Amino acid sequence: MNEELIRSRYLTNKLQSVIYRPPTITTSRISGLLGKIGEQERKDSIERGKTKVKRSKTILSVVIACSMIMATAACSSSNKNDSTSAENKNNPVVDDNADPMAPYKETVNYTVVRSVNQDPKFPAGESYEKNSFQDYVEKTLNVKGKLLWTAPSDGDQYPKKLSLDIASNRIPDIFTIEGQNIVSMLNTLVEGDMIEDLTPYYEKYASQTVKDRYAQNPYAFNTVNFGGKMMAIPYGMEKEQPMLVWVREDWRKKLNLPEPKTIDDVRTISKAFATQDPDGNGKQDTLGLVAQSSSMYSPAFDLHTLDSIYWAMNAFPATWIQGEDGKVKYGGIQPEAKAALSVLRDMYKEGSLDKEYGLKDGGKTTEDVSSGRAGMVFEAWYAPYYPLGNTLQNNPNADWKAYPLLSADGKLNVGSNPSPAGYLVVKKGFKHPELLMKLINLSTEFKDKTIPELQDAYEKYEQAGTVSVAQHPQYVDLAVIEPAMIYNQQKKYDDILAGKADKSILLPTEISSFEQIEAEMKNPLENVLKSNPTKEALGTAIANRIGFLAYNNAMKTVIDNESNIVVTPNAFAGQTPTMVKSWADLQSLQKQAYLKIIIGSQPIDSFDDFVKQWNGQGGSQITQEVQAELDKRK
Amino acid sequence: MRLSKNSYHYLLMLIPGLALLAVFSIAPMFGIIMAFQHFNPGKGMWHSPLVGFENFSYMFHNQASWQAIRNTLIISISKMVTGLIVPVVFALFLNEVRHMFFKRVVQTIVYLPHFLSWVIIAGIIKDILGANGLLNVMLGHLGLHDPILFLGSNTWFRPILVVTDVWKEFGFSAIVYLAALTNINPSLYEAADIDGATRMQKIRYISLPGITTTVILLATLSLQGVLNAGFDQVFNLYNPVVEPTGDIIDTYVYRIGFEQVNYELGTAVGLFKSVISLLLIATAYKLASKFAGYRIF
Missing domain, CATH: 1.10.287 (Helix Hairpins)
Incomplete structure (x- = not known):
């Protein structure tokens, strides 16, 4: 059990580091963890939810008591707000002559909250509270951060805790908005006049790298634009990641089934998996396609939804679709959605969609996949990192493979432009809103590994066995990555493997995955298994296979189909009255x-x-x- | 009430309790103003624009609220009725057991689930009732080929809530009745024995009437909880398929308030629930004082 826990953690961590979007991956896409652990956590979160309700009452009552006693003098906090914003107006907001990254003359204090991994592996002496990266930030900029609280990034604990802070108007100076309701939360903050307009600071303080990367995405600032003001910095804006069909290849071969090219193939395979005992143990204990119903279709790429089917039928149930004539319509009520539903209905009836579909959330489907019960899921390229890799950990003879599911007219549909996974905002009245931009610049450099002074730290963190959130545990953690990073990375791998280039074209961050691919190609997991490997050797071989599947199988499939990818952007991600x-x-x-x-x-x-x-x-x-x-x- | 000179320290001892009450229960009550506002956290409770009864009118025009209210009533009334009958019957029968050790053991075992959290029980229930769970495997051996998805069925969900709730709590409630039963004068039973009464007759004519007051008292007092259908239980067993029969007021408030950041609507629904509960408490108190002579004031 314990070992399982550590392994699943490791994979979560690994995944986060790879696609570098910690909060989304953990909150909405991977809701819950492997097996019973996931279950327990969910329950813990519920327990915590309850104590939080009590806490809110406390906060509320303190606020009330405070305002009753002081009447017009008001609470000290709101008072401070007023005075600081007044000072703010007196100071020139943007000093044109200053070096954007120069240290402050006087130490600037700021408060933050952040979501954390629950079981991070830090090098000795490092923690979320105190670590090399935060030290570097504080030293370089002459600032002093204060972490008010942390909440696990799994599940919805962070957004709920934050929601309480917002309701009682006690927000930290700088914080992220994460979770399923980021749009309404942001709207609440803007409407309440609780956060700063960041327009001038972005212009003046964002580094060229950051600006260039944002400029590649035409939709980047759509959802943070409130009457021409940029009220938040969006994150997680990389290039679209199409859903792929992941199939237990060993089962498919055993039952002599065709590759899944069409929805009909998917149905045949899935049904065979569920009924023809592909694991050969004589019991009817396997499942075909599993999917979760707590998130049924998503504009935000949730884990194990049925999006592949909807999209392959040109249905976009959660998307505002704007036609060429400029007319907008909601995808969820279109005839295409009805057609997709009728297919899904048949699938459920014939048994090619899991009978317990209505009861499962992402945690449960993850359990099915990890334990090796399930034979098919829909997930993006990073699936091997979480949770498909768990299948291999439990049964190294298992094998997954990714296939694209094209629509009848040959399109690889993606139901949304990459919409933000979260927002960073600055509390109204905080004296140095530009600090946020400086912190983003630094985080981006951390991620790109361009700071020589931190080389030791990088190594220490890698040796500690974790990557992940804990790789950059500074308080405000938003690295703006190249939107097409993964695409470019895989293209380089393809070129090297085809002999068109050599390894010198790889960036420092791209080397380790390529080494995994090479190792797997030279000595595949199957061969390693035959050689009676030690535990460590097997672990490495599995890790190599996982890296290979994510890149050289899944991402390669995406690259090969790049010309077929059609993005149907979500035209509207805001909130109307x-x-x-x-x-x-x-x-x-x-x-x-x-x-x-x-x-x-x-x-x-x-x-x-x-x-x-x-x-x-x-x-x-x-x-x-x-x-x-x-x-x-x- | 007159206070003698040396009883003032008792009043002093009241202060911490009153302070807690003021801070945690009375002060937060000002928050109900949010139900009449378009709440804006930036402006706070005192400066958010008032919208009168708009939140309430939205609530009453909204199908989901009615569904939640209806579910709450159905679930909690079923729970109340079953939760009343089962422990009484159980206590009456257990009282007839003469073997003291056996009686104690049974009593302990049945009241243990009371101390388990719903989080744990829900996990167990899910394992038992799943498509490959114990129950379906048994049904399969009996020749039922399609597994029944108990927790994903709008027919089964409410009965499951009621049965599991009663299973968890009946042992604990039975203790009260067992205590009441020991208070019955043994000479009544002796007299009945001399008259040649059977066991069933003794239960029917001595034990049951002997605890009627307690039964009525607990029944009326449980009225106040009629709008509490059990958040912990439903929240842990719930899934989207059973929303039509399983979504109760508390889960609904939780969803709109915390997940959808619609604080004012959440408050409005919560306030509505509190007002109805208050009326029910008042009624219950009147009834309790009338039928069971139970008085606080």
Whole structure:
């Protein structure tokens, strides 16, 4: 059990380091962890949730007591706010002559909160509270950070804790917004006038690297633009990562099944996996395609959804689609969605979609995959890092392979432009909003490994066996990466392997994965297994296979299909007035209607009633509002 | 009430309790103003714009709130009724057991689940009721080929809530009845024996009437909890498929308040629940004082 825990942690960590988007990966995509551990954590989080409710009451009551006693004098905190913002106005906001990265003359204090990995492996003497990176930040800029609290990045504990801070208006100076409701949280903050306009600071203080990288994404600042003001810095904006179909290759070969090229192939394979005993133990204990229903379709690439099917049928259930004529429509109520649902419904009925689909969240599907019960999932290229690699850890003879699922007209659809995974914001009245930009510049350099003084630290962290969040445990951690980083990386690998280039083209950050690919190609896991390996040798071989699958199998598949990739951008990621009240209910309505159709408790034509209801309960009003917003932007 | 000179220190001892009450229960009550506002955390509770009953009217026009209210009532009333009958019957029968050791052991075993958290029990229940769980495997051996997804079925979800809740709590409630049963004058049973009464007759005519007051008292007092359908339990067993039958007021408030950052609507629904609960407490108190002579004031 314990070993399993460590392994799963390691993989989570590894994954985070690779795609470098810690909060999203952990919160929405990987909700829950391997097996019972995941279960326990979820429960812990619930327990903690409860204590938090109590805490909120305390905060609230203190705030109230405070305001009652002091009446007009108000609480000290709000008082401070006023005075600092007043000072702020007196000071020139942007000093044109200063070097953007020069240290402050007087030490600047700032408070932060952050989400953390629950089981990080730090080198001796390092921790989230005190570490080389934070020390470097504080020394270089002459600042002093204070970590007010941390919350696990798994599950939704961080956003809930933050939500309480927002409700009681006691937010830290600099913080990230993470989780499933980032848009409404950001709106609340903007509407409450609680955060700073960052426009001038971005212009003046963001490093050229950071600006260049953001400039590559035309949508980057769409969701943080409030009447021309940049109210937050978005993160996690890399190039689209198409969903791939992951198949237990060893099972597929054993049962002599075709490669999954079409949805029909997927159905055949899945059904065979579920019924023909692919693991050969004589028991009906295997599953075909598993998917979670707590997130059913997503604009944000959640783990193990059914997006591949929807997208292959040109349906985008969670996307605002803007046509060429400029007209916007909601993907969830379109006829394509109905067609996709009717396929899913048939799949559920014939047994090619897991019977427990309605009961499973990402933690549960992860358990199915890790334990080797499941034969098929939909996930992006990084799946081998988490959780498919767990299958290999438990059974080194298992084998996964990624396939693209194209639409009938040959497109590899992706249902959204990369929308932000989170936002960084600065509290209104904080004296040095530009500090955020400086911290982002430094984080980006940390990630690129361009700071010579920190080479020792990098090595120490690598030796400690962790990568991950703990690799850059400074308090404010947003490295802006090249949006096409992974694409470029794989293209270089392809070139080297094809003999068109040599290894000197690799960046320092790209070498280790390539070494894994090489090792796996030279001595594949199968051969290692035959040679009666030691535990360490086997561990290394599995790690190599995982790296190989992520890059040279999955990412290569994506590159090979790059010309087929069609992105249907989500035209609107903000919140209109009617959305504030009704959106949550409409989403729940949609989810319920879809679920009922898929599991067969309602006929397929109930979709039409759902569309009527959706429009009637505010949907058509919202569509008009979204249209108006988009027209305004033009 | 008159205070004698040397009883003032008792009042002093009240102060910490009152302070706790003031800080944790009374002060936060000002927060209910949020239910009448378009709450804006930046402006705080005192400066957010008032919107009157808008949040409430939204709540009452919203299908999901009605669904939550309906589910809450159905689930908690079923729980109350079953949770009343089972422990009484159990206590009556256990009381008839003459073997003291056996009686103690049984009593201990049945009240143990009371001390387990729902988090743990929900895990166990999920394992038992899953598609490959104990129950479905057994049904499979009995010739039922399609596993029943108990926790994903709108038919089964509520009964499961009721049964598991009663299973967890009946042992604990039974203790109260067992205590009441020991208070019955043994001479009544002796007299019945002389008259040749059977065991069932003794239960029917002596034990049961003997604990009626306690039963009525507990029944009326449980009325106040009619809007508490058990957040911990539902939250841990819940999944999107059973939202139509399983979403209760508390889970609904939790979702809109904390997950969807809609604090004012969450407060409004919570306030609505509190007001109804207050009415129910008042009613319960009146009934308790009328039927069981139970008084606080």
